[in-house]
Amino acid sequence: MANLTIRNLTVDTIELVEIERYEGERVRTGDVVSNVAGAISSFMNATDFSAHETRAQGDALHKEKANVRVDPFKTKETDIRAADKNKEVIRLTFKVADHRYEVDVPSPSRKSAVMKKLDGGKKELTAVYTHNGAFLAIFSSARLNAWMKELDDEWPLPLLSIPGTHNAATHHKALPSVRCQAATVPEQLQNGVRFLDVRVSANPDNDELTIVHGAFPISLTGNKYLKDHLEDLYEFLEKNPSETLILSLKREGTGKGTDQQMGKYLKNSYVDKKRDLWWTEPKVPTLGAARGKILLVRRFALADDQKKACWNGRGWGIDASAWPDNCEDGKTGGGHIRVQDFYEVTESQNIEKKTDFARRQLERAAEQNFFIPGMDGHKADAKTPPFFVNFLSANYFFNANCWPERVAAKLNPSMTEYLCIRHGDEGKGPNKLKVGSGSTGILVTDWVGAHDDWDLVRCIVGMNARLQHKKK
Structure with missing residues (x-):
C-alpha cells in the first residue's frame, strides 16, 4: 500500500x-x-x-x-x-x-x-x-464565475492559466462526432471557462453567421447563430466585469462567403455595435486593460482595405489566420501564439501521443517567466511571452472510439492528474525544463462539466495562485 x-x-x-x-x-x-x-x-x-x-x-x-x-x-x-x-x-x-x-x-x-x-x-x-x-x-478555491478578480491588473494575459473549450457552442443535440461539449456556454463561463473556440459559416449575400463544426450544423433541431452566442458573452461580462473572454473565430461550413466577407460582417454588424465590449487592437493586453472585454483571436484573413482602416493600418484582432495544421508546437499570430493542435487521432492508441504533446506544451507554458511592477526583476521593456494554446481535443469521424467525448474521457482525467502531480514542479515535466511563472497556458477542452465534473477547470484556475505568490 x-x-x-x-x-x-x-x-x-x-x-x-x-x-x-x-x-x-x-x-x-x-x-x-x-x-x-x-x-x-x-x-x-x-x-x-x-x-x-x-x-x-x-x-x-x-x-x-x-x-x-x-x-x-x-x-x-x-x-x-x-x-x-x-x-x-x-x-x-x-x-x-x-x-x-x-x-x-x-x-x-x-x-x-x-x-x-x-x-x-x-x-x-x-x-x-x-x-x-x-x-x-x-x-x-477561486470563485469560478469571477476568478480573475483576485489577480493583479498588470499581468499580461498569456501569464494566466486559462481554461478553454473547443467548439464551445456545440452542446446541443447533434451527431456524436459533431458534439464537443456537455455544458452550455453560460454554464461554462460560470464555471471558469474564459477561452471560447467557435467556428462559423458565412454567406456572400447576408451578414448572418451560423455556428458550425466543420461542414455540419451544431444542432439537429435547427441552426444556431453567432449573434445569440455573443449575447450570452455580453450578459456574462455585464454581471462579471472583472473577467475577460478570449474568442477564437474561424470560418468553416458550407457557406460560400470568403474570409474577407466574414471579417467585414463581423466588424460592421456585430463588433461595432458593442465596441466598448471588445478588444480588437492587434496586440496582447494586460488583464487590467482587457477586463470586461472580449479579446478577438482571428483565424481568418482580412480584406486589405479593412486591415488598412483599422488601428493605423496594423490590422484588427490578434491575427492567427496562418494557423499551423495538426501541430505539436506551431507558431502564429505574429509571434503572439504557440499552439499544440494535434487532432489526427485515427486510432485510440494515438491518444497516448496526443497526451504526450499536451504535457509538453504545458511544460513549455510553465517555463515562461515575467515580472510585473513591484517585483524584483521587473523590466519596463520586457517582452511579453506568447499565448501557449493547448488543444486537448481530437476527432476522427470514421472511428467511434475517437469521437470527441471518447477522447475527452481519456484525456481529461489524465490532464487533471498531471496538473495535480507534476505541472510546475521542477524537473517533473517530460523535458525537465525550468519552471518560471508556472502557467498552464490556455487548455482547450472537450466535454468538461459532464455530470457537473469541473475538476479539470478547477485545477487550471487553481494554478493562478502562483501569480499571487510571486507578487508577494
Missing part, C-alpha cells in the same frame, strides 16, 4: 495535524430513474458516471495526531498509509492560517472536495485526490 503524498498549491503553509481512519461504506446516490438515465448517458457519451459514493461509516477506527508541514507550492511524501480503495476513508485535519479544515480522502464522489471549515476560517480550499500515487493536491 502506497503512502500519502501531499502537494500544496496555495499561497499559505499547510499543516496536517490529525488523521482519522474509518471503514468505507458504498452508498447509492440518486433514484433508480436518474441512475439509469445517467448510466445510459455515460455509455453513450463515455463520460464518468457513478451511482455510488464511498463514505466514512460509524466512529473512527483509529485516530492519531500528526505534524506534517507543507510550504506553498511544495510537495511532501508522508509516512501515512493511503486509504484502501473502496474499503477505507481517511479523514484529514489541516491547519491553515491558524484555522482548521477537514477533508475525507478519498472524497465521497470521484470529484474534487471543498474542505470543511471547522472553526470559521476565511480560506476556501479544494482537495483533489488521485488514487494513482495516493496523491492529494490542495488548491485555493
